Amino acid sequence: MNPDELADRMRQGEVFHSLRMLPGAWVVLRVDGRGFSRLTEERYEKPFDARFHEVMVRTASTLLEELQGIYAYTQSDEISVLFRPEWSLFDREVEKLVSISAGLASATFTHGAGAPATFDGRAWLGVDVGAVVDYFRWRQSDATRCALNGWCYWTLRKEGWSVRKATSELDGGTVGAKNELLFQRGINFNELPLWQRRGTGITWERYVKEGVDPRDGRRVPTERRRLKVDSSLPMKEEYEAWIRRVVEDSERRAQGSE
Numbered sequence: 001m002n003p004d005e006l007a008d009r010m011r012q013g014e015v016f017h018s019l020r021m022l023p024g025a026w027v028v029l030r031v032d033g034r035g036f037s038r039l040t041e042e043r044y045e046k047p048f049d050a051r052f053h054e055v056m057v058r059t060a061s062t063l064l065e066e067l068q069g070i071y072a073y074t075q076s077d078e079i080s081v082l083f084r085p086e087w088s089l090f091d092r093e094v095e096k097l098v099s100i101s102a103g104l105a106s107a108t109f110t111h112g113a114g115a116p117a118t119f120d121g122r123a124w125l126g127v128d129v130g131a132v133v134d135y136f137r138w139r140q141s142d143a144t145r146c147a148l149n150g151w152c153y154w155t156l157r158k159e160g161w162s163v164r165k166a167t168s169e170l171d172g173g174t175v176g177a178k179n180e181l182l183f184q185r186g187i188n189f190n191e192l193p194l195w196q197r198r199g200t201g202i203t204w205e206r207y208v209k210e211g212v213d214p215r216d217g218r219r220v221p222t223e224r225r226r227l228k229v230d231s232s233l234p235m236k237e238e239y240e241a242w243i244r245r246v247v248e249d250s251e252r253r254a255q256g257s258e
Contacts, residue, residue, distance in 0.1 A: 021092035024085045026126040028135060029067070029097060031105040031119040033077030039117060040077075046157075047150035048196045055112040061202055061227050062108045063101060070250040071243075073136055075143035075199030079105060080124075082132065084250055098123055129247050133240050140239060143199040148189060152178045155185055195231040198239075203228050203246055204253075 011017070021027050033039070044052045060079040064072040068089055069081040081101070083089075090096045102121035109117045126132045149170060156166040170178065179189050189197070204225050211222035234242050 017093075017095060019094040021094060021097075021123065022125055023092075026085055026128070026132050027083040027087060027092070028080050028124040028126070028132075029063070029069075029083070029101045029121060030078060030080045030124060031063070031102050031121045033109075034118040034120050036077040036117070039115065043113070043115060047147070047154040048193075052113075053195060053200070055109055057200055057202065057229055058112050059105050059108040060200075061229070063104060064202055065227065066104060067097075067101065070204065071246050072202040073139060073199055074202075075139065076146055078139075080136070080139055082136075082246075084254060086254065094123055129244065132247065133243050136243050137236070137240060140199055140233070140235060144197055144235075147192070147197045148175065148178050151187065151189060151192070152181050155182060155187065193231075194233065198233045198235055201230045201233050201242075201246075203230065203249075 040046070040049070040052060056074045056077070056079065060072040060074040060081070063069070063079060063081050067081060067083070068087065069083050071082040073080045073082075090100070098121040102119045105119040105121075106117055109119070124135060126135060152170050152173075153166050156169060157163070161169070173181075182189050205228040206223055206225050208221045209224050210219055212218070213220050233239060
């Protein structure tokens, strides 16, 4: 068989290879830890561990930088990275971007934690800034819900409750009832660290650094950018305005007005 003919025929089986992100759409790549319940139970304090959080922030920062995004958000064992409509890395190829984001997250977390870890990946598309705002408000709302449930569940487990009994106790419970459960045990959910309740955001910031002009050796100020980690995010309408400012800043940079 002619090798070229064989190659052409085999490539016809790569039915998703030509799939691209829609032109002009905002993109979010989200990665989630696979089997992290067992990993975290074996190596980290429950319900939250600052060491785990630190590795997740490092992983999110790597994704943001390597994939050329404008914003990364992490809560629990998930990371969402936002990309502008004109972003064209790897020609916006879905297969490649989803697999690379999951692989990069897995490698970075494994290196930081010193234990094998795997992430899966998916892509989300938004038609406008309003959709982007809704996406991140959704993920932050999920962070708050999961944090409250996690604190309640692990508080009961540490009291000796079984998995089944603790789960049954919380199933269908209201937010008020769960807050009261914690309050009766000396825990005020609203006073817990913000990164646990609202997640953490990572953006780019501009700063001025002194450099040397290679032509004459003069010291001159030069503008650079670096990642900024925000573990005290606002919420609800304030978070919406915060996200819009991130998008507006990226727009100015894209237009070269800074």
